[in-house]
Amino acid sequence: MYISNFTGELMSLKKRLILQNAAIVAIPFLIAIIASFVFIFISSYIFKVDLNYDSIKKLTDLQYEFFTADDNLLKGNPERLLQKDFQQYLSERLNKLNAYIVVLKKYDVVFSTKSINPIEIEKCLEAKKKNLLNNSVKLNDGPYIVKVIPLIYSDGSDGWTILLAPVDKETSASKKLLYFSMGVFFVSFLIINVLVSINSSKAILAPLKKLQRAAGEISLGNLDYEVIEDGDQEIRELCKSFEQMRLKLKESVYTQMKYDDNRKMLVSSISHDLKTPITSIKGYVEGILDGVANTPEKVEKYLRTIHSKAVQVDSMIDDLLLYSKLDLKQIPFNFEKTDVVKYFEYCIMENEPELEKHNIKLEFQNNLVKETYAMIDRERLRRVITNIIDNSKKYMNKSEGKIQIILRETSTTVIIEISDNGAGIPKEALPHIFSRFYRADTARSKIKGSGLGLAIAKHIVEEHGGLIWARSIENEGTSIMISLKKIQESEDCK
Numbered sequence: 001m002y003i004s005n006f007t008g009e010l011m012s013l014k015k016r017l018i019l020q021n022a023a024i025v026a027i028p029f030l031i032a033i034i035a036s037f038v039f040i041f042i043s044s045y046i047f048k049v050d051l052n053y054d055s056i057k058k059l060t061d062l063q064y065e066f067f068t069a070d071d072n073l074l075k076g077n078p079e080r081l082l083q084k085d086f087q088q089y090l091s092e093r094l095n096k097l098n099a100y101i102v103v104l105k106k107y108d109v110v111f112s113t114k115s116i117n118p119i120e121i122e123k124c125l126e127a128k129k130k131n132l133l134n135n136s137v138k139l140n141d142g143p144y145i146v147k148v149i150p151l152i153y154s155d156g157s158d159g160w161t162i163l164l165a166p167v168d169k170e171t172s173a174s175k176k177l178l179y180f181s182m183g184v185f186f187v188s189f190l191i192i193n194v195l196v197s198i199n200s201s202k203a204i205l206a207p208l209k210k211l212q213r214a215a216g217e218i219s220l221g222n223l224d225y226e227v228i229e230d231g232d233q234e235i236r237e238l239c240k241s242f243e244q245m246r247l248k249l250k251e252s253v254y255t256q257m258k259y260d261d262n263r264k265m266l267v268s269s270i271s272h273d274l275k276t277p278i279t280s281i282k283g284y285v286e287g288i289l290d291g292v293a294n295t296p297e298k299v300e301k302y303l304r305t306i307h308s309k310a311v312q313v314d315s316m317i318d319d320l321l322l323y324s325k326l327d328l329k330q331i332p333f334n335f336e337k338t339d340v341v342k343y344f345e346y347c348i349m350e351n352e353p354e355l356e357k358h359n360i361k362l363e364f365q366n367n368l369v370k371e372t373y374a375m376i377d378r379e380r381l382r383r384v385i386t387n388i389i390d391n392s393k394k395y396m397n398k399s400e401g402k403i404q405i406i407l408r409e410t411s412t413t414v415i416i417e418i419s420d421n422g423a424g425i426p427k428e429a430l431p432h433i434f435s436r437f438y439r440a441d442t443a444r445s446k447i448k449g450s451g452l453g454l455a456i457a458k459h460i461v462e463e464h465g466g467l468i469w470a471r472s473i474e475n476e477g478t479s480i481m482i483s484l485k486k487i488q489e490s491e492d493c494k
């Protein structure tokens, strides 16, 4: 029995507690009232006992009168009971309730509104210990409700006042009704209490237990144990915060593992990739020292080779450092609002002479209709372009090399395509070229490189909020595409 299901909305803990406490009292009360009506209906129509308001009122008045009789009438001055006018007053008052009084001094009747024999008196006195709800006694002419009040007269002698009221059919039924209503109230009170406890435990304790189990799992290192939101609003919020904490924790553990992985990978790649040039430097130095290079020309040739290998090592280390800093997000970016066309015109001017030396033509095709701006870290993006053009140059296998830079746009982005007519990339290698240290097999065997150029490019483009991807046909050429978000001319440089 979920109270939240009745209302159809999420219940707050506070609301639930208020409702539950109200329900514990109100529902048994309502049930008792309904049960009483049913009782009255049954006794009136089936047993023909007219249990109306008057008969119930008569019983309660009588009970009240008897209950308060000690204080009201007698306690103050028992001698009054012996005075004629007070006896008159009492008779009238009790008459209204159809009740009788018997006053005893020691065991002698000193005043009585009902004829009563000593055995009946004894029966009444026996009943003096009975309580308010069980105070009936059977006399010769039928059952009576009795109340016995002890008295001490001024002369020191003791006595009793016995109040008697005949129990007729209605009074007896009213009394049963009273017992019945109270019984129904207590039983339904107990049942409602149990139901409310079950409900609370479902809505509060069960989700808390789940949360506790999840906390236990997490403390044991199981970060995949999902916490499902359940229960009342506050508990759901608690579950939600807990789940967010778990995800954050998982993410940070994952990042940590990734960093550790990276470091291991860097160390193993550094040792592997640096070993080759350093071994050859060592060989050439030994050649000079051992006198293998026995002419000044040979020595110069050896030194030049050593120099070029040292430059290679140097640039490899630069790449490694840059990549690892980018990966750890330790490099600050300086974004500036930049005119894309002007920027690429400058790039082309910068690269053209070097490419011409390798007989590679660099073409620029601008398909942008108007001035287009993007937020660019000019220095870092230059590195991206250099790495891509460098690849086109390195993997060029045609005598008439051609590199094209094409600018296009969509409604929100500007797309830069750098394509060449070089060796192309095998289909199976294409998905991996942006991964660190990845080199297609053919490249690895013949051409120098560490496999970091495109990984660095990808990091930098992503820091710009852009995307980078490639298309290639083996032996026909490769196109690397970069998309960057356009900004409106009016937008501020952020």
Ligand SMILES: Nc1ncnc2c1ncn2[C@@H]1O[C@H](COP(=O)(O)OP(=O)(O)OP(=O)(O)O)[C@@H](O)[C@H]1O
Pocket: 319, 387, 391, 392, 393, 395, 420, 422, 423, 424, 425, 433, 434, 438, 439, 440, 441, 443, 444, 448, 449, 450, 451, 452, 453, 454, 455, 478
């Ligand atoms: N224009 C291209 N033509 C043919 N293959 C390419 C081209 N660009 C990249 N590749 C392939 O993708 C691989 C990864 O390129 P990337 O620039 O990351 O590394 P690299 O050029 O081998 O080494 P580095 O750039 O670090 O000196 C290359 O090894 C090569 O096989």
Ligand SMILES: [Mg+2]
Pocket: 387, 390, 391, 449, 452, 453, 454
């Ligand atoms: Mg490269």
